[in-house]
Amino acid sequence: MSSANNLKKSLLVLALATTLAACSDNDNDPVVEEPVVVEPIVVEPVINEFTITFSNLTAGQPLSPLSVIAFEDEAPWTFGTTASVGLEMLAESGANEEYLSYESALATVSAEGGIGPGETTTVIISVEDQETLNLSFAAMLGNTNDTFTGLSLVDVSSLEVGDSLMSTTVAYDAGTEANTETAETVPGPAASGEGFNEIRDDTADIITMHPGIVSNQDGLSTSALGVEHKFDNPVSKIVITRTQ
Numbered sequence: 001m002s003s004a005n006n007l008k009k010s011l012l013v014l015a016l017a018t019t020l021a022a023c024s025d026n027d028n029d030p031v032v033e034e035p036v037v038v039e040p041i042v043v044e045p046v047i048n049e050f051t052i053t054f055s056n057l058t059a060g061q062p063l064s065p066l067s068v069i070a071f072e073d074e075a076p077w078t079f080g081t082t083a084s085v086g087l088e089m090l091a092e093s094g095a096n097e098e099y100l101s102y103e104s105a106l107a108t109v110s111a112e113g114g115i116g117p118g119e120t121t122t123v124i125i126s127v128e129d130q131e132t133l134n135l136s137f138a139a140m141l142g143n144t145n146d147t148f149t150g151l152s153l154v155d156v157s158s159l160e161v162g163d164s165l166m167s168t169t170v171a172y173d174a175g176t177e178a179n180t181e182t183a184e185t186v187p188g189p190a191a192s193g194e195g196f197n198e199i200r201d202d203t204a205d206i207i208t209m210h211p212g213i214v215s216n217q218d219g220l221s222t223s224a225l226g227v228e229h230k231f232d233n234p235v236s237k238i239v240i241t242r243t244q
Contacts, residue, residue: 047127047128048129048156049126049242050125050240050241051124052066052124052240053239054115054120057237058141060229060231061141061143061144063142063235065112066137067090067099067109068136068137069102070106070107071102075134076099076104076136077136080206082175082207083174085098087148087174088146088200090140090148091174091177093140093187094140094142106128124243133156134156134157135153136150136151136153137154137238143186144186145185145186146173147171147173147174148171154167159240160242162243167237168234170209170235171209171235172209173202173204173207174202175200175204175206175208176202179214180222181213181215181223181224181225191224213231215230
């Protein structure tokens with residue numbers, strides 16, 4: 001009987017030890033938690049949209065396609081400074097591809113075609129909302145050497161949807177080409193001469209107010225331009241309306 005009791009006790013102790021060992025192993029097993037997947041918050045940008053109406057106020061000057069640049073701080077051109085190559089090309093030929101590649105631009109747009117005397121065109125520019133938002137405008141007067149018009153900087157940051165700004169513009173001399181008015185150097189329909197020339201032969205080489213057309217009837221015998229190509233300021237009108 002003693003041997004049997006001892007055997008039972010041994011089996012009981014072995015079973016208890018096995019159970020404790022199992023419990024101990026379970027307590028030490030790491031708890032594997034499923035990862036929490038956090039979906040990224042997508043913030044849609046706020047888009048501002050502006051409709052620009054551009055009117056040619058001259059009687060005999062076709063204007064090149066209006067170029068519009070949206071930017072924050074530094075304007076693509078400024079009165080009294082040297083014109084960039086992009087502005088030189090626009091002012092001498094009306095071509096605006098280089099001008100619209102302005103490195104600080106937030107957005108750009110070009111009108112589809114030129115605008116004749118007395119005509120009006122409309123363009124739309126869309127740009128992400130900015131604390132500071134400016135627009136700049138430029139277009140060539142075709143029957144000239146290097147004349148352009150526009151607005152260097154218009155702050156539209158505070159415009160609410162439906163609000164409008166209106167301004168007239170004057171004629172500027174890009175300062176990149178002498179105002180010879182010859183048939184060889186005026187690209188517009190009055191002469192159909194050369195457009196852009198990388199040689200800058202205007203001694204000023206800065207953007208100034210344009211002195212106006214002289215013409216072949218008022219003392220410049222070599223001019224390909226007549227009095228019908230003369231202009232007074234203002235030469236255009238720009239209306240900016242925030243539509244979104």
